[in-house]
Amino acid sequence: MSLLINKNLPFWIKIFFYHAVCLDALPWIVYKKRRESKKFAMSVASFPALRLRRNRSSVWCRNLVAESILGISDLIWPVFIREAHLSPSIKTMPDVRRFSLEEIDEVVSLAKQHKIQAVAFFPVTAIEDRDEEGSGALKENGLLIEAIRRFKALAPDIGLITDVALDPYTSHGHDGILVEGEIHNDQTLEKLSRFAVLQAKAGADIIAPSDMMDGRIGTIRQALDDNGYHNVALLSYAAKYASCLYGPFREAVESSRCLGLQDKKTYQMDYRNSDEALREVEQDLQEGADAVMIKPATFYMDILHRVKTSFKVPTFAFHVSGEYTMLKLSASAGIMDYKVSILEVLSSLKRAGADAIITYAALDVAAHLLGLEASHDD
Numbered sequence: 001m002s003l004l005i006n007k008n009l010p011f012w013i014k015i016f017f018y019h020a021v022c023l024d025a026l027p028w029i030v031y032k033k034r035r036e037s038k039k040f041a042m043s044v045a046s047f048p049a050l051r052l053r054r055n056r057s058s059v060w061c062r063n064l065v066a067e068s069i070l071g072i073s074d075l076i077w078p079v080f081i082r083e084a085h086l087s088p089s090i091k092t093m094p095d096v097r098r099f100s101l102e103e104i105d106e107v108v109s110l111a112k113q114h115k116i117q118a119v120a121f122f123p124v125t126a127i128e129d130r131d132e133e134g135s136g137a138l139k140e141n142g143l144l145i146e147a148i149r150r151f152k153a154l155a156p157d158i159g160l161i162t163d164v165a166l167d168p169y170t171s172h173g174h175d176g177i178l179v180e181g182e183i184h185n186d187q188t189l190e191k192l193s194r195f196a197v198l199q200a201k202a203g204a205d206i207i208a209p210s211d212m213m214d215g216r217i218g219t220i221r222q223a224l225d226d227n228g229y230h231n232v233a234l235l236s237y238a239a240k241y242a243s244c245l246y247g248p249f250r251e252a253v254e255s256s257r258c259l260g261l262q263d264k265k266t267y268q269m270d271y272r273n274s275d276e277a278l279r280e281v282e283q284d285l286q287e288g289a290d291a292v293m294i295k296p297a298t299f300y301m302d303i304l305h306r307v308k309t310s311f312k313v314p315t316f317a318f319h320v321s322g323e324y325t326m327l328k329l330s331a332s333a334g335i336m337d338y339k340v341s342i343l344e345v346l347s348s349l350k351r352a353g354a355d356a357i358i359t360y361a362a363l364d365v366a367a368h369l370l371g372l373e374a375s376h377d378d
């Protein structure tokens, strides 16, 4: 190539070299590439020598060639913690219950019995204690804070993930502070970071902001570090979509009555977008997120896959309340088998790239994997 810029060479020689090096080489490169790909294709047999069904012919063989495996260590169990006088049952979520502080020991023994690695707590406060500002979140001895203390005292070796958002505490049901009809981003950040520090002080291992305010990861990271909680991790609900699938959860934490007909579309993501999710994830990683979450899971598997392949960081999926309840109700209507369908969904999330999954079916799936009950084919 240096010949081309050599001043002493006549112009026609330069043209000759340019032609030889740049233009004549092109068809040769294309030809070489084609040959290489053909070589690979020729080394693979085709029917009838090749029969892909052979590897599927028995349970043991399918197990040997399985590309992704769903294990107990992939499961995070979400647990609702209720004020003592509230009912344990949730009418929108079959077989899911709410535990009181007095029942934390039951949560611990269920988690231990099922070899659960981590649980995620969601508080259910009394409606009459909620206010415009969500000030209940900042009580030193609030419900969630007390639950964290009790759980970690009984189970120091089980991971505890706690939610940072104001919706269990606000009278309007939003995740942030409402100022003149708008969720005020920066005022909310200030509250969230104080809430996160309280949770860390009580013993939370991973703080998981689910509020979708801009800049919350950086602000919370700074607040945790300033208070000496360098080792407390941040799991960002980075790509959280404004979804109808949160309906049963909002009943469980009793925020749906507060929210009424309002939605959360000014801060949670628009389900028509995908590139935007990558921007959200990138921003949160730059601000110090240790892991990111995609939520909901099933309808958003393309997002999960794009995020995992683009960033190669710990990527979690939240199989949310609506996804769980759909499977439960179709099972009770005799349409689909619950165990079979939940295993297919969660395994598909693994295949799409999830490193861990928050699922209300965590105990059921763990019991199945541990062989604590009659097992399914493979």
Ligand code: PBG
Pocket (backbone or CB within 6 Å): 163, 165, 166, 167, 175, 210, 211, 245, 246, 247, 248, 249, 250, 264, 319, 320, 321, 322
């Ligand atoms: C609120 C929060 C929601 C969920 C987790 N945290 C609901 C919402 O954003 O309104 C939903 C979880 C589920 O549906 O299982 N910060």
